[in-house]
Amino acid sequence: MTAYLIKSVSVVGAEPTDLLIRDGVVAETGAALSAPDATVLDGTGLVALPGLVDLHTHLREPGREDAETVETGSRAAALGGYTAVCAMANTSPVADTAGVVEQVWRLGREAGLVDVQPIGAVTVGLAGEQLAELGAMADSAARVRIFSDDGHCVADPKLMRRALEYVKAFDGIIAQHAEEPRLTEGAQMHEGEVSTRLGLTGWPAVAEEAIIARDVLLAEHVGSRLHVCHVSTAGSVEVLRQAKARGVKVTAEVTPHHLLLTDAHAETYDPVYKVNPPLRTATDIAALRAALAEGVIDIIATDHAPHAVEDKECEWAYARPGMLGLETALSIALDVLGPQWDLIAERMSRAPARIAGLTGHGLDPAPGVPANLTLVDPAARRVIEPAELASRSRNTPYARMTLPGRIVATFLRGEPTVLDGKAIK
Numbered sequence: 001m002t003a004y005l006i007k008s009v010s011v012v013g014a015e016p017t018d019l020l021i022r023d024g025v026v027a028e029t030g031a032a033l034s035a036p037d038a039t040v041l042d043g044t045g046l047v048a049l050p051g052l053v054d055l056h057t058h059l060r061e062p063g064r065e066d067a068e069t070v071e072t073g074s075r076a077a078a079l080g081g082y083t084a085v086c087a088m089a090n091t092s093p094v095a096d097t098a099g100v101v102e103q104v105w106r107l108g109r110e111a112g113l114v115d116v117q118p119i120g121a122v123t124v125g126l127a128g129e130q131l132a133e134l135g136a137m138a139d140s141a142a143r144v145r146i147f148s149d150d151g152h153c154v155a156d157p158k159l160m161r162r163a164l165e166y167v168k169a170f171d172g173i174i175a176q177h178a179e180e181p182r183l184t185e186g187a188q189m190h191e192g193e194v195s196t197r198l199g200l201t202g203w204p205a206v207a208e209e210a211i212i213a214r215d216v217l218l219a220e221h222v223g224s225r226l227h228v229c230h231v232s233t234a235g236s237v238e239v240l241r242q243a244k245a246r247g248v249k250v251t252a253e254v255t256p257h258h259l260l261l262t263d264a265h266a267e268t269y270d271p272v273y274k275v276n277p278p279l280r281t282a283t284d285i286a287a288l289r290a291a292l293a294e295g296v297i298d299i300i301a302t303d304h305a306p307h308a309v310e311d312k313e314c315e316w317a318y319a320r321p322g323m324l325g326l327e328t329a330l331s332i333a334l335d336v337l338g339p340q341w342d343l344i345a346e347r348m349s350r351a352p353a354r355i356a357g358l359t360g361h362g363l364d365p366a367p368g369v370p371a372n373l374t375l376v377d378p379a380a381r382r383v384i385e386p387a388e389l390a391s392r393s394r395n396t397p398y399a400r401m402t403l404p405g406r407i408v409a410t411f412l413r414g415e416p417t418v419l420d421g422k423a424i425k
């Protein structure tokens with residue numbers, strides 16, 4: 001196993017130091033280290049972060065390997081600075097059995113670019129009628145701890161209560177896609193001024209907020225852990241703020257796109273901007289940014305949602321919702337938060353690793369710590385070219401935009417997965 005000596009790198013924004021990576025761990029840090037057997041990397045101007053952890057990734061395998069595979073999604077993740085991703089269950093077949101979650105877990109190991117932690121479905125086939133075999137998925141080789149019907153809301157309150165009760169035994173989490181389905185029938189975009197002007201059926205903020213309000217009460221009643229996926233409205237932030245103040249065990253995520261893009265993009269009728277929950281307003285964005293700074297929202301999660309060309313480059317009404325995220329998330333975070341490295345490390349690595357229980361991830365580079373880390377060049381700027389992305393899909397909303405920051409290298413347990421901005425395999 002090759003050793004790597006990174007010279008003069010800023011660890012999470014601190015004064016530059018040298019980092020020696022050997023035998024899968026950070027062996028030493030300090031000034032003017034030397035290691036004759038190590039490959040030397042110049043870290044001048046670079047920032048070392050704990051490897052990013054994505055709690056919300058769609059890898060599309062099994063079933064839609066034309067849109068993404070575990071391998072192509074893993075490569076996109078590594079290039080984005082990630083060392084672990086949690087793979088959502090809305091595959092085909094659905095990841096609702098021990099067999100499917102073990103398959104995804106094994107494919108992740110074989111790709112070897114990031115740790116792929118499968119998320120299990122809450123209900124059989126995501127149909128919202130019958131609990132899936134949560135215990136068998138938890139006991140499987142994939143050791144599932146997060147369960148989600150993402151793409152669908154667990155709308156039935158009794159099922160949601162049962163799911164929360166069930167996972168309590170092994171400290172599991174239910175990650176909810178908060179969308180009251182009766183309030184979003186036929187919805188195409190955020191319900192507001194723009195939808196009225198365009199004559200498109202709206203997805204009202206209250207459809208999200210009503211479910212979050214219900215679920216924090218259920219989680220409080222049961223004493224279980226709830227995670228809220230892709231929070232998108234100012235009203236949701238207020239519900240979460242109150243719940244957290246009462247001590248409810250709730251965590252929440254926001255996506256890069258909900259921190260940056262508004263519903264005004266729908267005026268282009270370009271379906272690349274169609275996503276669930278929909279892009280909201282500038283007021284919502286301001287509330288989400290403040291909540292992220294404060295910790296009312298715990299993490300940034302990508303909701304990386306690759307879609308094949310025929311599912312995306314069609315009429316708005318027929319296009320699937322969702323957009324790519326893994327290869328641009330750090331750049332959007334840098335754009336939105338500025339070089340607040342400790343905050344970025346907390347929201348994109350430490351906190352998601354803690355929530356998912358991924359020990360070995362989310363730890364700042366320090367002697368003895370597993371060498372899961374990424375090197376960022378904050379001064380670099382790059383133009384996003386969809387054709388150059390490692391993802392098998394092309395549905396990025398940032399095409400031809402110039403974004404700050406570039407991932408220079410990523411290490412997974414001491415082995416580079418990305419060097420010089422390029423994937424190793």
Ligand SMILES: NC(=O)N[C@@H](CC(=O)O)C(=O)O
Nearest residue numbers: 058150151275276305321322
């Ligand atoms: N976010 C989306 O718009 N789409 C996701 C599902 C989801 O996250 O709800 C997908 O699987 O494509």
Ligand SMILES: [Zn+2]
Nearest residue numbers: 150151177229
């Ligand atoms: Zn969702």
Ligand SMILES: [Zn+2]
Nearest residue numbers: 088150151303
């Ligand atoms: Zn999703």
